[in-house]
Amino acid sequence: MTELINDTTLAGRIAVVTGASSGIGEATAKQLAARGAKVALLARRADRLQTLAAEIEKTGGTAFALAVDVTDADTVRAAAEQIEQEFGTVDLLVNNAGVMLPAPVEELRTDQWQRQIDLNITGLMNVVGAFVPQLVTAGAERGVADLVNVSSIAAKNIFRNFAVYSATKAYVTQLSRHLRAELGEKHVRVSAIEPGMTHSELHGHVTDQGVQEWTAGIHDIMLHSEDIAETIVFTASLPPRVNLQQVTIMPTGQPA
Structure with a gap:
């Protein structure tokens, strides 16, 4: 695990992280x-x-926990208002909440299709809609704000039985490119982070046996969550004139 190093690189920034549990x-x-x-x-x-917030506070950080289902637009908007009142105007958003449920399309797992669409697309859009006004305000006032969308290598590479998941992540990457064109001139940087296979709870939700066997076979070469976190922090720490539009992060041993 990457050791946390306390510094002041992002002092004064007000960040929101979805899927933070x-x-x-x-x-x-x-x-x-x-x-x-x-x-x-x-x-x-x-x-x-609450456990995570307590851990952050114990190490000298500042955190505010809000139980939110991002698929509920009204709840997300209420959370955005509460965060602004509690902390101030958000200038760094990490849109990370998502789910991965690969399965052969012939199985017609429409429940899984819908769940992925609801969380990976609709949930992401709910968060964008709730926080972009604050990001634009922050960009105008501070000269920089960041919207970081966590996509996946599946947005552009082909993986058997990942059709719906891959399509939702292709949406995330393409949306990010368009939002950058809209928001860049307003000092809001937009980045799509595309990890390869990474240790996370996503794999615990997979029901397809073939995919389970495949991921088990590459378990030892997977990225760690901390690797992606470090990249996100680096992206947000760059000078305001620099925008990493799209970052693909692969395990060294993952061929595709």
Whole structure:
């Protein structure tokens, strides 16, 4: 695990991380807080968020936990208002909440299709809609704000039985490119982070036996959540004139 190093790289930044209760979201929240950002933690599992917030506070950071289902637009908007009142105007958003449920399309797992679309696309858009006004305000006032969308290598590479998941992540990457064109002139940097196979709870949700066997076979070469978190922190720490539009992060041993 990457050791947390306390510094002030992001001092004064007000960050929001969705899907913060585990995996990439949890690791990113810790890294942001360790570098001086105030971090609002969003996810459905209140107990996990409270534990994480307490851990961050114990190490000298500042965190605020909010149990939020990002598929509920009204709840997300209410959370955005509460965070602004509690911390101030958000200038760093890590849109990370998502789910991966690969299965052969012939199985017609429409419940899984819908769940991935609801969380990976609709949930992401709910968060964008709730926080972009604050990011634009922050960009105008501070000269820089960041919207980081966590996509996947599956957005562009082909993986058997990943059709719906891959399509949702292709949406995330393409959306990010368009949002950058809209928001860049307003001092809001937009980045799509595309990890390869990474240790996280996503794999625990997979029901397809073939995919389970494949991921088990590459378990030892997978990225760690902390690797992705470090990249997100680096992206947000660059000078305001620099925008990493799209970053692909692969395990060294993963061929595709």
